[in-house]
Amino acid sequence: MNSFEEINIGDTLGPLELFVSKDQCRAYARTMGMGEGAGRFTDDEAARKEGLPGMIIPGNMSLGLLSKLVTDWIGSSNAWLTRMNTTYRVPVQPDHTVTIHGFITNKNPEERTTEIDVWMENEESERLVTGTATVEFRK
Amino acid sequence: MSTILDLHTHSEASEDSRAPVEAYLNWIKLRQAERPVDGIVLTEHRQFNRDADYRHLEDKFGTLVLRASEVETNYGHMLVFGVNDDMVARFDFADVRLDAQTLIDEVARMGGIVVPCHPGRPNIGLYEHYQSRPPLENVVAVEALNGGSRKGEDERSAELIAKYGFAATGGSDSHLVSLIGLCATKFSAYIKTIDDLVRELKTGNYEPVDFRPRRKTVPHAVAMESR
Numbered sequence: 001m002n003s004f005e006e007i008n009i010g011d012t013l014g015p016l017e018l019f020v021s022k023d024q025c026r027a028y029a030r031t032m033g034m035g036e037g038a039g040r041f042t043d044d045e046a047a048r049k050e051g052l053p054g055m056i057i058p059g060n061m062s063l064g065l066l067s068k069l070v071t072d073w074i075g076s077s078n079a080w081l082t083r084m085n086t087t088y089r090v091p092v093q094p095d096h097t098v099t100i101h102g103f104i105t106n107k108n109p110e111e112r113t114t115e116i117d118v119w120m121e122n123e124e125s126e127r128l129v130t131g132t133a134t135v136e137f138r139k
Numbered sequence: 140m141s142t143i144l145d146l147h148t149h150s151e152a153s154e155d156s157r158a159p160v161e162a163y164l165n166w167i168k169l170r171q172a173e174r175p176v177d178g179i180v181l182t183e184h185r186q187f188n189r190d191a192d193y194r195h196l197e198d199k200f201g202t203l204v205l206r207a208s209e210v211e212t213n214y215g216h217m218l219v220f221g222v223n224d225d226m227v228a229r230f231d232f233a234d235v236r237l238d239a240q241t242l243i244d245e246v247a248r249m250g251g252i253v254v255p256c257h258p259g260r261p262n263i264g265l266y267e268h269y270q271s272r273p274p275l276e277n278v279v280a281v282e283a284l285n286g287g288s289r290k291g292e293d294e295r296s297a298e299l300i301a302k303y304g305f306a307a308t309g310g311s312d313s314h315l316v317s318l319i320g321l322c323a324t325k326f327s328a329y330i331k332t333i334d335d336l337v338r339e340l341k342t343g344n345y346e347p348v349d350f351r352p353r354r355k356t357v358p359h360a361v362a363m364e365s366r
Contacts, residue, residue, distance in 0.1 A: 009166075089287075096359070097359070103317040105316035105317055106159070106316070115162070117315040119315070130315055
């Protein structure tokens with residue numbers, strides 16, 4: 001990543017293309033101790049009984065994937081992700097490829113922060129999860 | 140002289156958006172070649188910001204900023220243009236079950252116009268309500284292109300427009316800075332004020348315009364075992 005001074009509004013992050021498998025989804029649910037009620041994240045049939053098209057990825061896992069785009073961009077530089085918010089528009093299904101996009105939309109030189117739009121798309125370019133992030137740069 | 144306006148946008152005044160108006164206008168300036176919009180209409184959810192003043196930003200960026208509202212009715216979400224004190228006194232914009240027919244007729248009587256938005260969207264769009272209930276009267280236009288549409292939604296909107304002969308608008312429905320101006324409406328007239336906009340919306344002399352990038356479709360993965 002460039003230094004704060006070299007970053008421009010309109011710069012892109014990614015895109016990051018990821019295939020998330022059902023096994024990864026189950027492992028996440030298990031590791032996070034989701035337990036009872038986690039059927040929608042581990043079992044197609046249980047998810048369908050809830051009216052879903054099949055297993056879905058936990059919201060926190062989507063949040064983690066969006067965060068990955070930002071933290072990969074930060075890398076080992078002198079900055080950190082200080083805030084992230086997300087809107088879950090459409091359930092994200094495993095065994096699909098998702099693409100994560102990001103754009104620098106604002107810069108605050110006084111606070112040395114950047115605002116970033118991020119979103120996750122499916123294969124049809126439908127936006128599934130959207131969000132914004134703030135990255136702060138140390139002096 | 141024509142005017143291109145993004146008729147459906149949400150700034151940080153809406154609870155589900157964090158986009159500052161200034162950042163929207165800066166993004167439009169940055170992306171003018173791809174999204175040549177002349178202005179935006181802020182359509183905040185269930186409210187009308189009567190006292191908001193964006194003239195300094197209009198001057199700074201040379202982009203028109205008008206204000207309207209997106210309200211919720213028993214026939215789905217609708218954009219209200221030309222909001223005035225009479226309308227604010229007559230309707231509780233925060234009410235999520237406004238009567239659509241009353242809203243359309245009363246707003247017209249008070250000098251404004253109501254445009255149902257994302258009509259092809261499940262639950263909150265006109266199309267689904269029209270499957271089980273009588274069509275509304277006095278609808279002039281509906282939003283044909285919405286920047287947040289999922290696959291099939293704009294197609295259902297087009298079906299409705301063809302069937303009922305509505306005029307068609309476009310708007311990004313942007314909640315993020317970088318999505319502003321993806322869909323818009325091209326008017327054949329020059330528009331500078333909300334009164335100009337309301338007058339033109341009633342004429343039907345406009346068309347939706349689509350500035351969404353055509354991305355390559357990502358191939359679907361081969362499905363793995365399902366349990």
